[in-house]
Amino acid sequence: xxxxxxxxxxxLFPTLLGISLLVFLMLYFVPGDPAQIMLGERANAETLxxxxxxxxxxxxxxxxxxxxxxxxLSGDLGRSIRTHEKITVEIFQRFPATFExxxxxxxxxxxxxxxxxxxxxxxxxxxIDLLSMIGATAGISMPIFxxxxxxxxxxxxxxxxxxxSGRMGTHIYLEPVTYFYTLDAMLAGDxxxxxxxxxxxxxxxxxxGTIPMAVIARMTRASLLEVLxxxxxxxxxxxxxxxxxxxxxxxxxxxxxxxxTVIALEFGYLLGGAVIxxxxxxxxxxGRWIFLAVQARDFRAVQGGVLLIATIFVLVNLLADILYAWxxxxxxxxx
Amino acid sequence: xxxxxxxxxxxxxxxxxxxxxxxxLVFVRGSDSVGLDPAxxxxxxxFKVCDNIYETLVTYDEETTEVIPQLAHAWDVSDDMLTWTFxxxxxxxxxxxxxxxxxxxxxxxxxxxxxxxPHHDIPxxxxxxxxxxxxxxxxxxxxxxxxxxxxxxxxxxxxxxxNLAMNFCAAVSPAAVEKYGSDFFKHPTGTGPFRFxxxxxxxxxxxxxxxxxxxxxxxxxxLIFKPxxxxxxxxxxxxxxxxxxxxxxxxxxxEQIRNNPDLQLLxxxxxxxxxxxxxxxxxxxxxxxxxxxxxxxxxxxxxVDNFYQGLALAAKNPIPPTMWSxxxxxxxxEYDPQRARQLLAEAGLSDGFETELWAMPVPRPYMPQPDxxxxxxxxxxxKIGVRAKIVQWEWGTYLDKVSQGEHTxxxxxxxxDNGDPDNFLYVxxxxxxxxxxxxxxxxxxxxxxxxxxxxxxxxxQRDERDALYRQAQEIIFRDAPWxxxxxxxxxxxxxxxxxxxxxxxxxNKWFRNVRINTP
Numbered sequence: 098x099x100x101x102x103x104x105x106x107x108x109l110f111p112t113l114l115g116i117s118l119l120v121f122l123m124l125y126f127v128p129g130d131p132a133q134i135m136l137g138e139r140a141n142a143e144t145l146x147x148x149x150x151x152x153x154x155x156x157x158x159x160x161x162x163x164x165x166x167x168x169x170l171s172g173d174l175g176r177s178i179r180t181h182e183k184i185t186v187e188i189f190q191r192f193p194a195t196f197e198x199x200x201x202x203x204x205x206x207x208x209x210x211x212x213x214x215x216x217x218x219x220x221x222x223x224x225i226d227l228l229s230m231i232g233a234t235a236g237i238s239m240p241i242f243x244x245x246x247x248x249x250x251x252x253x254x255x256x257x258x259x260x261x262s263g264r265m266g267t268h269i270y271l272e273p274v275t276y277f278y279t280l281d282a283m284l285a286g287d288x289x290x291x292x293x294x295x296x297x298x299x300x301x302x303x304x305x306g307t308i309p310m311a312v313i314a315r316m317t318r319a320s321l322l323e324v325l326x327x328x329x330x331x332x333x334x335x336x337x338x339x340x341x342x343x344x345x346x347x348x349x350x351x352x353x354x355x356x357x358t359v360i361a362l363e364f365g366y367l368l369g370g371a372v373i374x375x376x377x378x379x380x381x382x383x384g385r386w387i388f389l390a391v392q393a394r395d396f397r398a399v400q401g402g403v404l405l406i407a408t409i410f411v412l413v414n415l416l417a418d419i420l421y422a423w424x425x426x427x428x429x430x431x432x
Numbered sequence: 433x434x435x436x437x438x439x440x441x442x443x444x445x446x447x448x449x450x451x452x453x454x455x456x457l458v459f460v461r462g463s464d465s466v467g468l469d470p471a472x473x474x475x476x477x478x479f480k481v482c483d484n485i486y487e488t489l490v491t492y493d494e495e496t497t498e499v500i501p502q503l504a505h506a507w508d509v510s511d512d513m514l515t516w517t518f519x520x521x522x523x524x525x526x527x528x529x530x531x532x533x534x535x536x537x538x539x540x541x542x543x544x545x546x547x548x549x550p551h552h553d554i555p556x557x558x559x560x561x562x563x564x565x566x567x568x569x570x571x572x573x574x575x576x577x578x579x580x581x582x583x584x585x586x587x588x589x590x591x592x593x594x595n596l597a598m599n600f601c602a603a604v605s606p607a608a609v610e611k612y613g614s615d616f617f618k619h620p621t622g623t624g625p626f627r628f629x630x631x632x633x634x635x636x637x638x639x640x641x642x643x644x645x646x647x648x649x650x651x652x653x654x655l656i657f658k659p660x661x662x663x664x665x666x667x668x669x670x671x672x673x674x675x676x677x678x679x680x681x682x683x684x685x686x687e688q689i690r691n692n693p694d695l696q697l698l699x700x701x702x703x704x705x706x707x708x709x710x711x712x713x714x715x716x717x718x719x720x721x722x723x724x725x726x727x728x729x730x731x732x733x734x735x736v737d738n739f740y741q742g743l744a745l746a747a748k749n750p751i752p753p754t755m756w757s758x759x760x761x762x763x764x765x766e767y768d769p770q771r772a773r774q775l776l777a778e779a780g781l782s783d784g785f786e787t788e789l790w791a792m793p794v795p796r797p798y799m800p801q802p803d804x805x806x807x808x809x810x811x812x813x814x815k816i817g818v819r820a821k822i823v824q825w826e827w828g829t830y831l832d833k834v835s836q837g838e839h840t841x842x843x844x845x846x847x848x849d850n851g852d853p854d855n856f857l858y859v860x861x862x863x864x865x866x867x868x869x870x871x872x873x874x875x876x877x878x879x880x881x882x883x884x885x886x887x888x889x890x891x892x893q894r895d896e897r898d899a900l901y902r903q904a905q906e907i908i909f910r911d912a913p914w915x916x917x918x919x920x921x922x923x924x925x926x927x928x929x930x931x932x933x934x935x936x937x938x939x940n941k942w943f944r945n946v947r948i949n950t951p
Contacts, residue, residue, distance in 0.1 A: 144562050385634065
């Protein structure tokens with residue numbers, strides 16, 4: 098098992114290298130001179146030449162490639178061309194926002210999704226099953242843009258329970274330590290700030306969590322139904338075990354593996370930043386940052402952002418694999 | 433049950449305290465600042481914040497582009513207009529407590545000008561310094577004593593004074609630049625009415641009142657800039673009262689704001705122009721008759737009504753009417769397709785011709801819907817027999833190709849920098865600007881206009897300059913290198929109890945006189 102994990106971590110490097118190479122090539126060949134885009138209408142020969150030199154765009158392909166590659170190997174992501182800020186700082190300040198939102202969305206999605214899925218499976222064909230599956234289909238089909246705006250209109254405007262946007266109230270001041278505002282508030286012992294942060298998290302977390310919630314509910318229902326038909330479950334019934342015991346202890350644990358895969362995938366996916374949710378709730382996460390970097394052809398920032406997302410995705414999947422083995426001891430990772 | 437009580441208590445706690453105090457103003461805008469070093473930035477969102485932190489030797493009057501004293505209380509210009517001596521205030525200090533004096537000014541501008549200055553080489557470039565051609569205007573600068581700052585110019589240049597009012601010429605604390613180095617852009621330290629407190633990227637920038645300000649201290653205690661990209665959400669924050677002001681309104685909100693007693697609307701013709709340039713290097717646009725015909729063919733008022741919801745002015749000159757020397761005597765080419773066809777026939781093109789119409793792929797401040805405007809122009813031209821094919825390129829490629837003159841007709845525009853007519857007329861229409869890569873994308877080369885513009889640059893007399901620029905507008909009208917289309921209106925909205933905010937033609941956002949009255 099340890100060897101397996103080690104191998105997976107070692108494999109991470111060529112994967113990331115491949116991804117960065119792909120991103121480099123895409124940014125190199127995409128039309129449009131980054132210097133020209135940055136300077137807009139005011140570009141003139143002198144400023145263009147200077148900016149191109151600063152960005153290294155005046156160099157031939159192989160030199161640009163070499164510079165990019167050596168920078169990458171030494172772990173130096175450089176400074177953003179658009180903002181002059183270190184890429185690592187840009188990421189450090191924004192990733193916690195994305196992580197916090199993803200964590201709460203997935204928490205809601207997993208909790209509600211699994212409960213609904215179990216309920217639907219156990220009450221198969223009954224009204225509650227029908228209702229939750231209609232709900233799940235609706236959840237998957239709703240465009241997040243529309244849902245997010247609907248939530249804001251409903252719960253911030255007509256029923257002003259929640260704030261319209263942002264991570265915390267403008268009147269709240271928190272010493273930025275980790276940039277995880279829930280943690281920062283706890284570190285400061287500021288409970289009013291903590292509740293304010295959670296209050297701001299609610300609507301975006303629901304908006305972002307709706308699709309994963311629906312997917313998890315459907316997956317749980319399907320795999321639980323399958324497991325409930327297995328011989329060992331029949332044996333468990335035959336033994337006269339309590340209903341709750343059979344379902345939660347025997348069936349759900351085995352049915353959970355495909356659900357876990359879905360959770361891991363969705364988690365990794367959301368950690369890459371959710372441009373639409375971030376845009377509507379003015380959430381300062383990585384998704385919008387990368388989106389802006391692509392628009393500005395800020396290739397160093399795009400590079401750093403993509404590397405971050407790729408790393409997270411691979412790590413989350415690795416974590417899921419480890420959890421499989423824990424959930425189902427029959428799964429072993431041999432050569 | 434206890435758990436539920438706890439949740440409820442937390443909820444109540446969270447709901448309370450949403451009200452911002454009456455001396456705090458939250459201003460929402462479309463995106464965050466890029467950086468807060470006034471010499472380094474080029475985008476409006478950065479300058480909006482810098483406007484309140486930094487100050488310059490001279491500044492603009494509250495509502496016009498007239499230049500008035502700020503950190504310099506007076507200045508003298510030598511007769512040959514080559515030596516400019518500024519007399520500085522002696523009661524000013526930076527937010528970090530260090531004194532403002534001529535040495536500090538020499539540092540602020542010297543880092544952009546002297547190639548051997550320790551802070552000359554930085555990540556990024558001093559783009560505005562270059563853009564405003566300061567290297568070719570200034571020959572030297574010095575600080576003979578604490579309260580005197582002197583520029584030596586290479587040649588007489590009247591717009592130079594307006595350049596000094598721009599953000600890039602602001603005084604920055606030398607101590608802070610030394611301390612933070614290339615991170616100064618996130619530790620801005622100036623002399624302005626507000627001092628920097630906190631910047632959370634893409635979330636908020638907080639400024640507090642500078643209690644040690646040399647002038648009248650600001651009524652607002654705290655000023656918060658909050659970026660919200662989605663326009664509808666920005667507007668909701670304003671309606672809910674969680675924000676007190678916003679700018680760049682979508683046209684569809686204008687009626688709502690007018691009808692909402694809690695809100696007030698501010699508008700002002702912006703210092704910009706959206707135009708259609710005809711490439712005079714390519715036939716048939718080398719013929720003045722053809723260019724005039726096209727000027728008669730396009731219905732500008734329809735563009736204003738349909739694509740700007742009335743928030744623009746149809747243009748007849750290259751400079752906007754808010755700018756001094758605007759020539760209202762120029763009659764403009766009225767919309768008259770009949771006359772247009774007639775002019776084409778006189779030019780020997782009674783059957784019309786085929787051409788290309790290039791349109792920007794991205795919305796610009798002076799033209800929010802370039803593709804739709806191109807379609808409307810295409811339809812107008814069709815009526816006089818000119819069959820234009822719309823061509824679009826990715827934005828960077830577009831700018832590159834038009835500056836190389838690959839187009840026949842192209843849409844583009846300009847937003848003024850320093851409030852001087854030279855910044856429109858010389859940059860966009862002088863013959864020297866027609867060298868590739870060109871700012872003059874009509875490739876209009878008029879010796880007569882060049883002569884007028886050069887004389888206006890070299891004159892110290894405002895009346896004389898005014899007359900020369902009026903003359904320049906007549907020459908441009910006659911030669912018709914462009915179809916000047918529109919001047920887009922600047923907009924802002926505030927809660928009804930916010931008082932003292934004025935829109936400025938340059939787009940500057942000053943909050944030093946803004947107060948919030950008790951509702």
